[in-house]
Amino acid sequence: MEPLSTEERRKAFASAKKPDIVRKQRLPVRYHVEDFDVTDRPRRFLQAFAAILKHTNYRVALDHYVRVSAKCARCSVKCQVYLATGDERDVPCHRSELLLSVYRRHFTVSGVLRARVLGDAGLTDDKIQEMAESFYNCTACRRCYFECPMGVDHGLITHLGRYILSEIGIVPRALAVSVREQLLGATGNTSAVPVPALIDTLEFLSEEIKDGIGVDVSFPVDRQGAEYLFLPAVSDFLMEAETLMGNATVFHATGDSWTIGTGYFDGINYGLFYSDQILEHVVKKIQVEAQRLGVRKILIGECGHASRSAKYFYPAFCGGKDALPVINIMEYTHQAWKEGRLKLKAGAIAERVTYHDPCNIARPGWIVEQPRELLKAICGDYVEMTPNRRDNICCGGGGGTVSIDEIQPYRTLVGGKAKADQIRATGAKYCVAPCANCKKQLRELVAEHGIDCQIVGLHDLLYKAIVFG
Amino acid sequence: MESWIEFGRGPLFRIAFSLMLLGLARIFALTVLGLVEAYGRSSDKIVNWREVRNQTIAWLFPMNRLWRKRPVYSTISFFFHLGLLLVPLFLAAHVLLWKRAAGFAWPALPQRLSNYLALVAIVAGLGLFSGRFLYPAARKLSRRQDLAWPLLLVLPFITGYVCSNLAIRPTTYDAMMLVHVYSANLIMLLIPFTKIAHCVLAPLSQIVTAMAWKFPAGAGDRVAATLGHADRPTWVKNSRMVQAAPADEVSAK
Numbered sequence: 001m002e003p004l005s006t007e008e009r010r011k012a013f014a015s016a017k018k019p020d021i022v023r024k025q026r027l028p029v030r031y032h033v034e035d036f037d038v039t040d041r042p043r044r045f046l047q048a049f050a051a052i053l054k055h056t057n058y059r060v061a062l063d064h065y066v067r068v069s070a071k072c073a074r075c076s077v078k079c080q081v082y083l084a085t086g087d088e089r090d091v092p093c094h095r096s097e098l099l100l101s102v103y104r105r106h107f108t109v110s111g112v113l114r115a116r117v118l119g120d121a122g123l124t125d126d127k128i129q130e131m132a133e134s135f136y137n138c139t140a141c142r143r144c145y146f147e148c149p150m151g152v153d154h155g156l157i158t159h160l161g162r163y164i165l166s167e168i169g170i171v172p173r174a175l176a177v178s179v180r181e182q183l184l185g186a187t188g189n190t191s192a193v194p195v196p197a198l199i200d201t202l203e204f205l206s207e208e209i210k211d212g213i214g215v216d217v218s219f220p221v222d223r224q225g226a227e228y229l230f231l232p233a234v235s236d237f238l239m240e241a242e243t244l245m246g247n248a249t250v251f252h253a254t255g256d257s258w259t260i261g262t263g264y265f266d267g268i269n270y271g272l273f274y275s276d277q278i279l280e281h282v283v284k285k286i287q288v289e290a291q292r293l294g295v296r297k298i299l300i301g302e303c304g305h306a307s308r309s310a311k312y313f314y315p316a317f318c319g320g321k322d323a324l325p326v327i328n329i330m331e332y333t334h335q336a337w338k339e340g341r342l343k344l345k346a347g348a349i350a351e352r353v354t355y356h357d358p359c360n361i362a363r364p365g366w367i368v369e370q371p372r373e374l375l376k377a378i379c380g381d382y383v384e385m386t387p388n389r390r391d392n393i394c395c396g397g398g399g400g401t402v403s404i405d406e407i408q409p410y411r412t413l414v415g416g417k418a419k420a421d422q423i424r425a426t427g428a429k430y431c432v433a434p435c436a437n438c439k440k441q442l443r444e445l446v447a448e449h450g451i452d453c454q455i456v457g458l459h460d461l462l463y464k465a466i467v468f469g
Numbered sequence: 470m471e472s473w474i475e476f477g478r479g480p481l482f483r484i485a486f487s488l489m490l491l492g493l494a495r496i497f498a499l500t501v502l503g504l505v506e507a508y509g510r511s512s513d514k515i516v517n518w519r520e521v522r523n524q525t526i527a528w529l530f531p532m533n534r535l536w537r538k539r540p541v542y543s544t545i546s547f548f549f550h551l552g553l554l555l556v557p558l559f560l561a562a563h564v565l566l567w568k569r570a571a572g573f574a575w576p577a578l579p580q581r582l583s584n585y586l587a588l589v590a591i592v593a594g595l596g597l598f599s600g601r602f603l604y605p606a607a608r609k610l611s612r613r614q615d616l617a618w619p620l621l622l623v624l625p626f627i628t629g630y631v632c633s634n635l636a637i638r639p640t641t642y643d644a645m646m647l648v649h650v651y652s653a654n655l656i657m658l659l660i661p662f663t664k665i666a667h668c669v670l671a672p673l674s675q676i677v678t679a680m681a682w683k684f685p686a687g688a689g690d691r692v693a694a695t696l697g698h699a700d701r702p703t704w705v706k707n708s709r710m711v712q713a714a715p716a717d718e719v720s721a722k
Contacts, residue, residue: 034706051695055688057510060503061681067496068667068674071615072546076606077538088609097610110662147538149528150667151674156681166703167696179704275703277689316513317686365520 001083001418009085012413016406026125027170029133031404034176036169042123046106048167053107056276058160061153062103068150069093069100075144075154080393080418081137092144092154095134098127099161132170135161136407139415140273140399141359146391158399162274174404175270179278182266188285189234189266198265201237209245215468217245217252223259225294228332230258231286231310232301233436234266240436243302246459247329249466253343254336258299264289267306268436272313272360273400279309280317286310287318298326302434302457304358305400311366328361330434330458334370337377344377348465351429352381356419356442357392358435365390371434371458378465385422393418395433397441411441412448420449434458470643477650478566485654492661493669500673504680511683516676524675542604545596552590553622556583557653562633580633587630594623614663621659624652 004012015022015030022028026038037044053059075092076082082090089095102123104111115122135158142155165171178190187194193201202219209217220226236244251258264285271279286298298314300307307328315323336342355375361367368389376382387393396416401407412420423431423446431446431453433439442455508514527534535543557563561577568574578586598619601611628649632642660666693699 048692048696051692054695055691056685057507057681057683060500060507061677063503064500064670064674064677068664068670070664070667071607071610071612072542073604073607073610074539074542082606086605088606091606091610094610145678149531150671151524151528151678153678153681156678167692169703171703176704180706183704275689276684277693277702278704279684280686280689312682313513313684315515316511316684320512320514364517 001421003086004084004413004417008413012410014409027129027132029129029136030407030410031136032173032406033170034173041125041128041168044168045128045164046102046123048164049102049107052160052164052167052276058156059107061156062100063108065096065150065152065157066100066104066108069097069152070150071097072149074147074149075152078144078147080141080143080396081139081415084414084417089134090137092138093148093152095138096152096154096157098131098134099157099164102127128165128170131161132165135165136172136399136401136404137410137414138399139359139394139396139401141394142363143359143391143394146363159273163276166274171274172400172404174406175274175400178268178403179270179282182268182270182285183278183281188264190268190270191234191238191266193234193237193265195262198237198260198262202260205241205245205248208241209249212245213249213463213466215249215252217248219244219248220257220259222262222293223257226257226259227295228256228258228297228299229286229290229293229295230260230299230301230329231265231267231306232329233268233303233306235268235436235440236301236303237265240302240439240457240460242460242463243457244459246457246461246463247301249463250329250333250336250342250459253466253468254341256336259293259295261289261293263292267300267303267310269306269309269313270400270403272305272309279313283309283313283317286314287324290324296324298324299332300326300328301436302329302459303437304360304362304435305398305437307367308360308364312364328367330367330371330374333459333462334374337374343467344374344462345465345467346377347380349379349430349461350381352383352427353379353430353432353461354383354385354423354426354428355388356385356395356423356431356433356438357389358433358438359392359394359398360435362390362392371432374458374462375432378461383426383428385426393422395419395435395438395441396445397437400437402437402441408444412445416441416445416448420445420451423453424449424451428453430461431455432458432461470640470647474643474646474650477647477654481654482650485657489657489660493666496661496666497669497673500670500677504673504676507680507683510685511680512686513683516679521675521679525672528674529672542597542600545593545600548589549593549597549619552586552593552626556586556590556626556629559583560629584630584634587626591623591626591630594619594626618663618665621652621656625649625656628652 025033027033071093073091079092105115105122138158140155140158145153145155181192182190206218269279269282271282290298298310300310311326314326353375355372396411396419401411433442433455434457439455446453535547559578560583561580564574564577601607601616628645632645693702
């Protein structure tokens, strides 16, 4: 990959923050942070770290990682951020070492003894600033995890580092504001969509489908006892009309019962990016709505992090093995098509199509082949990006960074540089990215890099290929 | 000097070897206990054992995946490990020492193969050391132990090779043997306390990571309560503007 030019580097790392804010918060990061207590930060960071270690399962991993981490730098070949910047501070193992060194120094016997002997003062405010910068330069895509012979999960470290920082008030304002609306606001969702607006949108979408393909497709709302409770990323209701139309049309074709709940209809969970507490509280909102409507399954829309946070954390927070099953809409559609309950027109999409794997669903090997099989069934010219599937490259907006508008130049020039090259190389007219975050990032990316490619969801294309009757 | 050598490969070896085994057993047991505790604490008992097993085996025998990236480094590293594992355990002279001391032994490698493997380990070790300076991503990452280990590890190989293959004066031989024996003992003593502990911990890596992602229910609220801001969670505006109450029950060492 071509290294960044000086001009690109300047643009990517330019900060729009006012110098007096930086001075006041003693935090030279590019993202905005709401005012917080800046006094005595190292002590409070360590207190938060200690409290988290006490109540969670991170300690076993940290103990293990500090013992085995060999600093071989293999991870460097997998990090799209390091490949773009060439800055050694962006090597995943270096990023993780920021936190591991704090753990070793303050929470292991050998570290404490060593510090006594050598007179090491311990965690400094400078290091906290470095972590605040570094952990939000990482997109938490976990691609490096699969290249680490020692099995160190740098994505886990990034998550933990951000969690500790959030407990002392350091969290991007964009994420904090959305979560506040979701957990405390009148609308209860991250995009602040009120229920009447949701209903209007759904009616509008039904009319659009009627106008488009001449079929009466409804969006069931608050249907008691439905099989599936549908939760897309709430931003889909504002920005992804065609994806939702595709989702509803699939259900119309299969005849299965599904519903959107007016009590809670947002799949987004920023807790996955920076706070276990938020992760749990948001997941429990799904549980409350599922119980209210008496549904049997949770169905998440086209969104990587929403799907992962529900699939892997709904059982953790809502009853373990007895928890309701969580599936993704692409799994559902694929299954229905396999069973012959959904008919698709071969060759419905003539233009060249490629597929971007969202990290959160592809990395665990969960949703990899299902969308590909569906696309191959309807596309005349389907091509793969390289690398792909579980080894995909992050869109550059992962880990919640896509929601932080003030770092957009960083995302498109650094985080997304490798992805832009990949998309360009396919020559595809459509890039299917079944994830709200990836879509937003990739649209900004193709615009910045002047790539003639339209970013769409999987169901946007399926919508054009469903055969009725 | 000879009595020093005898001490090194007699009592000192027994101490160093035992401490190495005990140290490794300790950290292995601690990790397993940590895993059991983590599993018990989480309500999510769903573990993708197949994935854990496949990834573990794939990294223990990385012949298929190692060369996909950084092929030169990977080749050097692979053969370094091969020499490091095989020569100390299966060198005919070592096997003989075991037989004499413990009364039992195992088949040895042919001398010629041991010699080649030792040479490979020496060259590879020096290669890994150089790689720390030549590969930009590794340069800044390297700690003192990362630079010291390849050199320390090749030391008994170089001296051992010289002693068993070159015609040298008896005094030089003794000096070499002294370095050989004492560096090997030092390595054994250091293993449990350094990154070389991965020799027993590596098989646990995948399950450790899988367990760390099992977040216990209610942990987030308990963290907030411990920090004294249960009533002002992080998503309340400016909650951190107010100085957190002193968290008496938690203090970093």
